[in-house]
Amino acid sequence: MEDWDIEARGLTKNFGSFTAVRDLTLRVPRGVIFGFLGPNGSGKSTTVKLLTGLLTPTAGDALIAGESVTVENVAIKRKIGVLPEDDALFRALTIWEHLEMSGPLYGLKREETETRATQLLRHLDLWQERETYVEQASFGMRKKCALAMTLLHNPRVLFLDEPFEGIDPGSSRNIKDLLLMLAQKGATIFLTSHILEVVERIVGQYAIIIDGEIVCQQTVEETINAGRTLEDVYFQFAGRPAMEEMAWLG
Amino acid sequence: MRAGQLAQFDVLILLLLGALLIFKLPPVMRRAARELAIGQTAGMNQLLFALAAVWLYPRIENAITSIRPKDLIRFPLTVNSMLLVRIGSFFISPAAMIVTAGSLLGAMPILASPRPFIGITAAILFFVIAASLGLSLSHLTSSAALRIGLMIVTAIVIVPLGAVLLASGREAERRLASIVQFTPIRLVTGAATAPNYRMALLSLMTLTGCAALALLSLRWSFSRSLSDQETNRPRSNRAASLIRFPGRLGGLVRKEQNYFRKLPAVWIGLLITLAYSQTFWFGAPHPATFQAIILIVFSTIMALPTNCFGLDEPPEINRYMLFPLRGRDILLGKNMGFAIVVGLQLSVALPFAFWRLGWREVSFGLIEAAALLFAYLAWGNLDSVSAPYKMRFYRESGGGSIIDAIIGITLCSLPGVAIIYLTRFNSELLAVKLVSVLALTALAYLGSLHFAGRKFERDWQKIIYRLS
Numbered sequence: 001m002e003d004w005d006i007e008a009r010g011l012t013k014n015f016g017s018f019t020a021v022r023d024l025t026l027r028v029p030r031g032v033i034f035g036f037l038g039p040n041g042s043g044k045s046t047t048v049k050l051l052t053g054l055l056t057p058t059a060g061d062a063l064i065a066g067e068s069v070t071v072e073n074v075a076i077k078r079k080i081g082v083l084p085e086d087d088a089l090f091r092a093l094t095i096w097e098h099l100e101m102s103g104p105l106y107g108l109k110r111e112e113t114e115t116r117a118t119q120l121l122r123h124l125d126l127w128q129e130r131e132t133y134v135e136q137a138s139f140g141m142r143k144k145c146a147l148a149m150t151l152l153h154n155p156r157v158l159f160l161d162e163p164f165e166g167i168d169p170g171s172s173r174n175i176k177d178l179l180l181m182l183a184q185k186g187a188t189i190f191l192t193s194h195i196l197e198v199v200e201r202i203v204g205q206y207a208i209i210i211d212g213e214i215v216c217q218q219t220v221e222e223t224i225n226a227g228r229t230l231e232d233v234y235f236q237f238a239g240r241p242a243m244e245e246m247a248w249l250g
Numbered sequence: 251m252r253a254g255q256l257a258q259f260d261v262l263i264l265l266l267l268g269a270l271l272i273f274k275l276p277p278v279m280r281r282a283a284r285e286l287a288i289g290q291t292a293g294m295n296q297l298l299f300a301l302a303a304v305w306l307y308p309r310i311e312n313a314i315t316s317i318r319p320k321d322l323i324r325f326p327l328t329v330n331s332m333l334l335v336r337i338g339s340f341f342i343s344p345a346a347m348i349v350t351a352g353s354l355l356g357a358m359p360i361l362a363s364p365r366p367f368i369g370i371t372a373a374i375l376f377f378v379i380a381a382s383l384g385l386s387l388s389h390l391t392s393s394a395a396l397r398i399g400l401m402i403v404t405a406i407v408i409v410p411l412g413a414v415l416l417a418s419g420r421e422a423e424r425r426l427a428s429i430v431q432f433t434p435i436r437l438v439t440g441a442a443t444a445p446n447y448r449m450a451l452l453s454l455m456t457l458t459g460c461a462a463l464a465l466l467s468l469r470w471s472f473s474r475s476l477s478d479q480e481t482n483r484p485r486s487n488r489a490a491s492l493i494r495f496p497g498r499l500g501g502l503v504r505k506e507q508n509y510f511r512k513l514p515a516v517w518i519g520l521l522i523t524l525a526y527s528q529t530f531w532f533g534a535p536h537p538a539t540f541q542a543i544i545l546i547v548f549s550t551i552m553a554l555p556t557n558c559f560g561l562d563e564p565p566e567i568n569r570y571m572l573f574p575l576r577g578r579d580i581l582l583g584k585n586m587g588f589a590i591v592v593g594l595q596l597s598v599a600l601p602f603a604f605w606r607l608g609w610r611e612v613s614f615g616l617i618e619a620a621a622l623l624f625a626y627l628a629w630g631n632l633d634s635v636s637a638p639y640k641m642r643f644y645r646e647s648g649g650g651s652i653i654d655a656i657i658g659i660t661l662c663s664l665p666g667v668a669i670i671y672l673t674r675f676n677s678e679l680l681a682v683k684l685v686s687v688l689a690l691t692a693l694a695y696l697g698s699l700h701f702a703g704r705k706f707e708r709d710w711q712k713i714i715y716r717l718s
Contacts, residue, residue: 054568082572107498
């Protein structure tokens, strides 16, 4: 029997009469980097919120390592690291203060927190900016800060919503290497991204969600063996917006 | 939601002005009119002083409705155009309209003066000065350096002034009247009661000059606030974090301190204790005043415990939910942050109280403070998760329900009032009674922590929705 770290069973989320996610079922085995793809507004971030307890499903279950995800389940929260869509940072704290705050909440001692925080910030090229307040930080700096918080307690399962968005190429490369290393060590990573080339290079499996429903789920190996690229598969399902002729532009 | 907050704020202003209109304003206006008719100005001076305070106090620059400089900076507008939009948006608020109408009504006694039209013109110029200075003050708060400067100036002016007035007792009104002589208020009443046109016009010209200066300061502070929005990227100030709290929740407590110190109410409470502390130099005050000050300090910062999520943006509440914490842990972190802030505010007066009143009175004060702390947190936790409203840094909060505020301040002050009563008028078995009050409030707090914690876990998405 396969060891599933992330499992969604018939996950559905309605906002009034609008269904953001419909009967979503998926399983992510341990140690896999799983790419979750789809156009804007397709339900990716809602799915991440449902899988991490930030939204309560209208129907269905979300499980992490076999345990149900609920607001009260503190033990599950210790096992996961989440980089949410909005970064979820405190605007009047510095980058360093975020990490200082985060470590002890996950049971890390102050010295351990400081050692890990220092290494993470250096790896993400954020060390020089550690005393910057989040509300004064750039988009990329905030993203890196949130990523450092996600990794600080060495979680077993990672949920990364657009981890490469707004990140400079050097740091992006470092993050990719870090994620591959984590997966090799047994961490499970669920990530959303619009940068298909990056996703193709690092993920083992992927799913495409359109209008709240999964329309395709396979391994990258299966895609390559079929002589196709991730981009081919993506456009097959997601299509491409029509081009307007805007003579007035330019 | 925004409409609801606006309505609540207006209700507050309407209630205050309504109460003033019904109970206080008619006799004060009649007195002022009678006095002005015979060339006396004391009543009108007081009335104008009160109206100026309403105009000056940044609360009427309703944070929710008026357009902030940083909202304007992206538009292709000149600084003068942006300033006009800003001033215009300020008057969109019904609260500001009510204050304007109330001020014009309050100036009516001037019609009974020897020079009514010059007097009314002078009063309008005076309101322009007060409004310009009020808006300038709110602009100055957008820069960290200017905020500190403003705070120092306020402390230098308010603390000795407050100390003198507090120490004056029944003489306070007379001293206040003599202080008013040195403000533009004197020019308004001077213009209205001048013995000849030449003197009246001189007062009017001087007021016009003051108004021009106030408008220039408004223009300068506005353009300064725009440039601060663009260039200011402050680095952390570790000394500013009041205390580094140890333990698992230490980071959360520090976060609360960082947020609380950006609220004017916290500094107003500190100024009150500072001013009160200075009265000890004049002699030992009545011990009940020490207890009363503790009661007042808690009431000035009531929004902190009773709306403890008000300063959090929705993503920040998401972060709480990502942390491996229960709802009660999150509230406990916020409660500890508040306890430290109020503790620091009150600690300013403690050495002086020891010096003049002795350890017994200080002990009573500490017990009262502890009971008030538990009471405010007990009520505040429940209120925070039931009726949160948005608050902004460097602004007074005006979005809460007035009924909640009245119930809250009454209930939360009860233990303090009870302790004042017991220590002053009912000293039999005092220790037992004091411990009982303390134990009851502590139990109420523990109960509220549990229930509010559970409610937060159930309703946190509703809280986010209300703060959005």
